[in-house]
Amino acid sequence: MRRTFILLTALVGGPLLLLLLMVRETGFARPVEAQAPPPVSNANVPRLPLDVVPDFLKYPPTMNLGETLGVAVNSKGEIVVLHHPGTATSGPLYGNATTQLLVFDRTGKFVREIGQGVYGIGYAHAVRFDRYDNLWVVDKGTNSVMKFNPAGYVTMNLGRRPEGYDSWELERPTPAEAKPADGLFNGPTDVAWDASDNIYISEGYVNNRIAKFDKNGNWVKTWGQYGEGGEHANLNPGNFRNVHTMQIDRQGNIYAGDRGNRRIHVFDGEGRFQRFIHMNVPYDKARHPVLGNMPANRPDETAPWTMCLTNGPTQYLFVMDSEPGRLYKMTLDGRIVGVYGESGRQPGQFNWPHGLACPSENELYVADMNNWRIVKLVTSQRTTTSSR
Secondary structure, X not given: OHHHHHHHHHHHHHHHHHHXXXXXXXXXXXXXXXXXXXXXXXXXXXXXXXXXXXXXXXXXXXXXXXXXXXXXXXXXXXXXXXEEXXXXXXXXXXOOOOOEEEEEOOOOEEEXXXXXXXXXXXXXXEEEEOOOOOEEEEEOOOOEEEEEOOOOXXXXXXXXXXXXXXXXXXXXXXXXXXXXXXXXXXXXXXXXXXXXXXXEEEEOOXXXXXXXXXXXXXXXXXXXXXXXXXXXOOOOOOEEOOEEEEEEOOOOOEEXXXXXXXXXXXXXXXXXXXXXXXXXXXXXXXXXXXXXXXXXXXXXXXXXXXXXXXXXXXXXEEEEOOOOOOEEEEOOOOOEEEEEOEEOOOOOEEOOEEEEEEEEOOEEEEEEHHHOEEEEEEEOOOOOOEOO
């Protein structure tokens, strides 16, 4: 046996021998740090034929919206808007407790407000409906994720709001200083569910990971950590710099939008990495962004801010970025089939889109955060043109 091993070394050399030994010891040949398949080419993508429905939401002038961070649509077509209004319960001007959850019917008419006085609502980040029409609110200010039943009562809370007694003198740690703990959050961003009703929660502002709970709220596991993507965009899966948005398809694959590393990680339900998806449609880099200075280096790969998945026979992933401010329609393997919009303040433009709901691939709602509005988009019959 030893003679055979020496002969094999001489014939095939070190790299191939290492590969053979890896297969023998681990059962698979791809190292953890290996490069993923190259991004899908999206050089020539048509524009999506979408129209803006003007003044869709109907509410009195005493109810002007503030920053709109989230929007969700249930099976009845009811729309919940998460926004930060101009009134606050208490606290300093910056970072005060300010969140409202407004319910509208399918025609856009205001119905009611829910969540008043709920302990875990302080500075909410996202809203989502599960398949039972329970509304889930992810609050990055209080580190809580709350489940509201259709009647508007809180029936579950995950995480825990820091007490005034032990948190008044503390500041949030940086991601590098964070010490994540099971069952607790620090900067949660989004929530999603698989077919078994397991609950997945992304954390992006301090902890950079995905937490899995069973349907009863029992902690199961977490994966991910703060870190750069690597020299190339395909390196270091599970390294996040603000996993800001998340969705799960019917097969249980998790799509985690990594805003800081400008990519979408795809995992199975146990956290095993599958592939990356990139928003890599070329765009006009001479055009000044809506907010901020002109970046020195602007790659085609842009940052996912929010996403949603359709529930039709073929599922599509819709994703938005803040710059160049576009909506992307994707197949689940990462091929971009169309784009819409640009950054700006006019109809068909977006200023930091932060929430997205897609009851179908022909009807979408955008929480256009810094334009202080909800935008309804519907499919038109206009001829598409090139995105370039």
